[in-house]
Amino acid sequence: MKLALSELEERAESAGLSNVATKVQSGERLSSTDGLALYQTSDLPLLGLLADQVREKIHGDTCFYNVNIHINYTNWCNKFCTFCAFQRRPKDDGAYCMSPEQIHDALKDANPEATEVHMVAGVWPALEYDYFLDILRAAKSARPDIHIKAFTMVEIDQIVKSSGKPLNDVLHELKEAGLDSLPGGGAEIFSERVRQELYPQKMGAERWLELAKAIHRAGFRTNCTMLYGMTETLDERVDHLDRLRDLQDETGGFQAYIPLAFHPANTGLEHLPFPSPDERLRSIAIGRLFLDNVPHIKAYWVMLGIAVAQTSLTWGANDLDGTVSQERIYHDAGADTPEVLSRERLHHLIREAGRIPVERDTLYRPIAS
């Protein structure tokens, strides 16, 4: 849906968002107060229209997707986050840790058209530094051309501790072993209040941001995320986005922002609802409007659900991730989305949303078909 400028202005005025709409039209940066107003507005369609305008200015009619594989190499974890259904101690039922050989074989057997493997997992300090170099080498030996996007800041923090070496040496060695870029997970919500309540063993915002900065400066691209729908306030969501935006001003290293809707099943927060479709679309749209320096807003269908992910392509998102397969973190937390979507299905979803599908590699370079 498109509105003439005068209609949009009228609508924004009656929603009390004139100021925000004017800033969006002129490309001016939104303040935290504006961010909060967007979280609070009841005119959700207006929010979607504003976000879609910005998306269109940057990306026109195209929508990216990628062909990827997920490998969650271990669920052993000592962080005991209340929101997580994936974690196990090594002796628990269902605990597993993949050997380098198993990772090699899993990749050999996986979709031959995949251009990316996304490898993230729990954190278990007894896993030695060499294990991480070996799993990267195993992945590259199975699929020399595949891009390895691996390890959240939380995993990197542990890998550095296990190595006993300086961060930059470790990054260099991980790169030599095959690491190409890093995903955006592990940030959760930067609020120290929520961290103390739900994930006190996990690193805080300062360390996450410090690592992301150093990793960008070492030449790696990463993504960024926000896990929402737990016990955080709207102010805390805005503060999280503000800190991501500040770091991006400094380094430019974030490629994509992925808002992650909290899935409560099988977690310590089962009493909470899964964020409503409105809430999920709002989070995509606010990501597009507030993070004016992050080029790509990713709709991760595994956690958004396929219908909301498709709708989000007209609410500011310009990237539908991906064919996926073998993902465990959300499926353990009750996500009822399929294990995998075919390239044809992604094309169909994107075309139905009125966009032209463009396959990309992990660094957002179009892949000629």
Ligand code: V47
């Ligand atoms: O860090 C864990 C989140 C993240 C739950 O960079 C949960 O391209 C919801 O970061 N409900 C890992 N969320 C996944 C992630 C990711 C996903 C897709 C693409 C990219 C990318 C990154 O998942 C964790 C945590 O924030 N998470 N448990 C849960 N029950």
